[in-house]
Amino acid sequence: MKARPADSDCLWRDPLSGARVTYGELRASVGVGMVELRPWLRPANPGEAVLGLLSALLLGCELTLVDVDFSAEEAASVGATAERLAEQVRVPGRCFEDAAAMVAAPRRGEGGGVSPGGFKLTLFTSGSTGLPKQVTHGLAGLSRMVRLGERHGADVWGMAYNATHIAGVQVILQAFFNGNALVQLFGHGSAAVWRMIEAEGITHLSATPSFYRLLLGATAGGEHDTTLVEARGVRAVTLGGERCDEGLRARLAARFPEARIRNVYASTEAGSLFVAEGEVFSVSPELAGRVRIVDGELQVAADLLGDFAGGAQSVTDGWYRTGDTVERVGDEPLRWRILSRERDWVNVGGHKVNPGEVEAVLLAYPGVIEARVYGRANSVLGQILVAELVASPVPDEAELRAFLSGRLQPAKVPRLIKFVGRIARGRTGKQLGA
Numbered sequence: 001m002k003a004r005p006a007d008s009d010c011l012w013r014d015p016l017s018g019a020r021v022t023y024g025e026l027r028a029s030v031g032v033g034m035v036e037l038r039p040w041l042r043p044a045n046p047g048e049a050v051l052g053l054l055s056a057l058l059l060g061c062e063l064t065l066v067d068v069d070f071s072a073e074e075a076a077s078v079g080a081t082a083e084r085l086a087e088q089v090r091v092p093g094r095c096f097e098d099a100a101a102m103v104a105a106p107r108r109g110e111g112g113g114v115s116p117g118g119f120k121l122t123l124f125t126s127g128s129t130g131l132p133k134q135v136t137h138g139l140a141g142l143s144r145m146v147r148l149g150e151r152h153g154a155d156v157w158g159m160a161y162n163a164t165h166i167a168g169v170q171v172i173l174q175a176f177f178n179g180n181a182l183v184q185l186f187g188h189g190s191a192a193v194w195r196m197i198e199a200e201g202i203t204h205l206s207a208t209p210s211f212y213r214l215l216l217g218a219t220a221g222g223e224h225d226t227t228l229v230e231a232r233g234v235r236a237v238t239l240g241g242e243r244c245d246e247g248l249r250a251r252l253a254a255r256f257p258e259a260r261i262r263n264v265y266a267s268t269e270a271g272s273l274f275v276a277e278g279e280v281f282s283v284s285p286e287l288a289g290r291v292r293i294v295d296g297e298l299q300v301a302a303d304l305l306g307d308f309a310g311g312a313q314s315v316t317d318g319w320y321r322t323g324d325t326v327e328r329v330g331d332e333p334l335r336w337r338i339l340s341r342e343r344d345w346v347n348v349g350g351h352k353v354n355p356g357e358v359e360a361v362l363l364a365y366p367g368v369i370e371a372r373v374y375g376r377a378n379s380v381l382g383q384i385l386v387a388e389l390v391a392s393p394v395p396d397e398a399e400l401r402a403f404l405s406g407r408l409q410p411a412k413v414p415r416l417i418k419f420v421g422r423i424a425r426g427r428t429g430k431q432l433g434a
Helices: 023-031 046-059 072-077 082-086 096-108 166-177 190-199 209-216 246-255 355-363 397-405
Strands: 010-013 020-022 034-037 062-065 089-092 120-126 132-138 156-159 181-184 204-207 236-240 260-267 271-276 280-282 291-294 297-301 319-330 335-340 346-348 351-353 368-378 382-391 416-419
Touching: 010 023, 010 046, 020 023, 020 046, 023 046, 023 096, 034 046, 046 062, 046 096, 046 166, 046 181, 120 166, 156 166, 156 190, 166 181, 166 260, 166 271, 190 209, 204 209, 209 236, 209 246, 236 246, 246 260, 271 280, 280 319, 291 319, 346 368, 346 382, 351 355, 355 368, 355 382, 355 397, 397 416
Parallel strands: 010 181, 062 120, 156 181, 156 204, 204 236, 236 260, 382 416
Antiparallel strands: 010 020, 034 089, 120 132, 260 271, 280 335, 291 297, 297 319, 319 335, 346 351, 368 382
């Protein structure tokens, strides 16, 4: 990481709340004789996540980041007990400049690594049961697509992802390795985001297509202002987490006329793997021979994955089955277009939801006899969750929603609930597709 000028010490800031974390604070947090760290961190705010993540990185320690919106059941399922979240360990401090140079060395092709101990980060994603599953990555997997160089020295990143998810972690690392500032956008209204893009001098944005769809529906003058805003200071716009269509790309190009617009293919299990200027992804020289298409499914070499429970169930002869359906469009290098991402899942604004988990919670509510949950196309979120219920007596919807909200993350609560006389089934007895 390059040295920062004295008047440019911001690491992360939230212009709306006034909260701020500086590089000086990070330097102080790792440079004392003995440092107290929490191996399990459920951050109260994104700034705490940024500081905790980078402190663990610089000190070569292991860290588990826990989503703040986990329900009690989900937290318990991953072992995020109150005792574990309160636990602290003491480790020797390190010179900030020496540690920063060491962790950046592999990204510059110089070899080396973090010591002592070795940095590892554990994150959580939804598994086949719908409950969170843990994935542990080393620095190499998390920083695979980090780019270093003098041309990135003045970048300012809009933080448009949850800081405890892998996409947010990768944005944090990209900014940190180049000594950049992060500006909090995630969780703020679209009109405020437009204002911050200009006022804070944001040059780089990375977000889900859902985030951009919401953003394009508003301007700095207000949520319903129809004046076209052109953010000419933004030089790069990256989309990830959901399938992106060409119509959205065209709208983004109109609002960000100076920006390079790219799609990123990533997952919590593997981190970021591929990038595309349009809909067609290709294998980079570094990944040649480690990606293939079998029966229309994209597969990647298992050594590209982090460590996660149940991973072996999706690995055959050293290849990880992504579950993503693709269309091959070329060879040497291998090129493809994504047709669908994990067909058994519903993608609600970038959050993968297992309908079976939601159905199980619905069936636990008194009076619910049958439940069917599925995704429906939505212009803003990509998909919304719909539930059809057979119940006697028919419950009060507000009470049912309160019940669901206490047991599921917000993205897993159906947007639309229908009470029906029967649920359609096919001749095999399975529910018919939506």
